[in-house]
Structures are given as C-alpha cells and as structure tokens.
Amino acid sequence: MDKDAKNRLIEAAMPLFPAKGYAGVSIREIAEAAHVNSAAISYYFGGKEGLYEAVLDVLFSQIDDAIHTIDVLQEKPQEFIRHFAMMVLNIHMHNPYIMLYLYQELSHPSPYLEQIIQKHIRKAFNTIHIAISKGISAGIFKKDINIEHAVMSLAGIINFYFFMTPVRKIVLKNYDDNEKEYVQQAISIFLNGIRRDCDEKKHT
C-alpha cells in the first residue's frame, strides 16, 4: 500500500500539528494515528519536516481550487465579494485546519511560508483588490478609500470570526454556531461601509 500509507500519514498529521504545535507532536504519535510504522515517515517524506510540508501543500492547494470556481471579471463587484465570502465560509466549514496552519505559520514561519503566500494567498488578495477597484471605477464604492486596506478589512471581518470560535463558545451565552448568518451580515456591513452614496458625517 504505497499511496495509501502516504495519504494516511498526511491525514493523521493534519489535526495533530496545530493541536500541539510542530515540536509538540512526535512522529511516533502521528504514525500511530495513521496506523503505520514510525519509520515510514522518514521513508516517504524524508523526516518530520517533510511531512509537515506535505500537509501544508495539500491544505493550501484547496484555496486555489476554490478561487478558480468564481471569476472576478464576470460579476458585479458586490456580487463577487458576496460569492468570495461564501467560498471562504465553505472552506472554513469543510476544512478548519487551513486557518490553524496559517496562524501557526504566521507566529513562527517555516521556510515554506513565503512560498505559500506567493502561490496561494497573493492570488486571493489580488482578486479582491480587482473587485474593489472595479467597484470604485463604476462609482459604486467610495473613491477615496485605500484599496489595500479595504482588502485587509474584508479578509479580517470574515476570517477572524472563524479563528475566534473557541472564544465565542466561552463568551457567548447562546452559542448557536450560525456561521452563514454571520458572514452575510459581515459582508453587508462591509459593502455598506464602502458604498459611495453612504457617506458618514465627519466627526472632527
């Protein structure tokens, strides 16, 4: 069973690395969870680090795949941003580990972080950037906004919620896990917030 053992190792390692931190997981532990011998990790991936890199690759490829399902050029900016947000929601619901690995990478970057950003995150950033630019040109969004900042605001308003899930479970009395409703309201706030015909009175 060649491919099978490899895939089982990746699947088994996926939840373990963020749960205990890279250094906190032992290859024995991963091998046990995958029902393979610990020596198989060195055999297939050249060692623990190679396995970690393989997990990263599997995870972040999913972002690319998802981005390809929508086309920024063929939709109105607001519609595109809504679709994009729903796509992000979908990723979080189906694979909660992507964000955990991203956060792990951001606090202690591995040599592959830059590669991941260039390969997978930059495209998402650029796509949103284009959508907002189009909206400004079309007179839908305010023209004096900093677009790069707006992209970060959109990313934050959507993603932070998912990352804070453990906090929400403790802080919220009636925790009901309505992620879709959250994203819809968040996107409404964001789109309302950058709309051109909705200027806030300046407050000195």
Next chain:
Amino acid sequence: MDKDAKNRLIEAAMPLFPAKGYAGVSIREIAEAAHVNSAAISYYFGGKEGLYEAVLDVLFSQIDDAIHTIDVLQEKPQEFIRHFAMMVLNIHMHNPYIMLYLYQELSHPSPYLEQIIQKHIRKAFNTIHIAISKGISAGIFKKDINIEHAVMSLAGIINFYFFMTPVRKIVLKNYDDNEKEYVQQAISIFLNGIRRDCDEKKHT
C-alpha cells in the same frame, strides 16, 4: 537579585514561546537569553509551564489596564468605538506579543485559556456589546443587526490586520506600515456599515 531574575525570565521567554511554539523552546534557551541559570526556572516558577503561565498573565493584564482608560457609559457609541479601536491599535503597537499568544492559545489551548478569556477578553466583548446596544437604542445603528456578530466583525476588522503583518509585508508592493490610517478607515467602514440611515438595497 530576586525580582530581577524573575522579570528577566518573563521578558526573555515572551518572544521565544510564540516564535518556536511552547514545545519548541527549551528552558536552557530561555535561561541563556535571560542570563540566568536554567535551574532558576524551576526555582521561581516551578517549571517551564509555570513560566509560560506567568508570561500569559503579564501580557493579558495589559488589556484590562487599557480598557479601564475609557468608559463606555460616558461617550457616544461611535466615539467610544473609535476610542476603543485606537486603544487596540496602541496595544498592538506597544506589544505585538499579545496577539501571538492569543493565536497560539486558540490553536492549542493551554489550561489557562478559559481563565484568560473570562478574566480579560469577556470584558472587552461586553463593553463593545453595550456600545452597540446603546447605538441601536439611540437610533444611530440599524436595529435588525445581530449584536454579537457585529462585535465579532469589529474585532475582526481591527485585529486581523495586525496578525497578517507578515503576509502584508510580502503581498503589498509599497509596504508602508500605516497602521493608524488602517484602523481609522476600518472603523469608518464598520460604523458606516451598521448606520441606520444607510440601508443597502437588497440584491437577489
């Protein structure tokens, strides 16, 4: 030098834990950075875990201290939210480690996470919750918004930006680090987005 060695250990450990993960840092490494003997960690903190807990305590106490500087009851909701955001900005600029520890705790919670949330984060959440409620009662904010979701949106739009700093440095061409400008625009987007007299036309 009693207190001095203790404090030096906390200061030395602060950047190391998030940089390599809890398990990835050795007590010898921390002791060396603090210019104390490694045995001092067990002597002062009862072991590595006690030192980690002490670092958490020092860091998250700062949130409490900052919250006490503004009073939700004595300001208009918008003003309060702006002040709160500037306070968060201030914390991030003066101590980048709080967020790193929060992220570390969220991906692999230590036994102290719940304690930290109850002691330090819940109050911040409740304070914002009150400000938004007041704004709704006063007819300033939309009355049909989910307040808890709105609090998460506000937290996300502000905090995510700081956490993504390493990504921003790679993705943005002219990275100029204008955090204050970011927060001001983000808050404007958020406040505009929940304003009552600014309803978005429904799509569909």
Next chain:
DNA sequence: GTCTATATTGCGATAGAC
C-alpha cells in the same frame, strides 16, 4: 515496503555544593 531495534541527541527537573 514494512518492521524491530537501536544509536544519538536533547529535553525538563532536581539534588546538593556554595
């Protein structure tokens, strides 16, 4: 390709001198 056994290294904690 898969296993056992092991070489080697480094860890956290502590006993005991000063």
Next chain:
DNA sequence: GTCTATCGCAATATAGAC
C-alpha cells in the same frame, strides 16, 4: 539565591532483518 552535575526520559532518524 545561584550554580554544576546528572538522572531519567522521550525525541528523531536510521541500520538492517524480513
């Protein structure tokens, strides 16, 4: 209160049998 030395343990990686 601070140091050295060391104990006991667990880690990764690998050699070699099957």
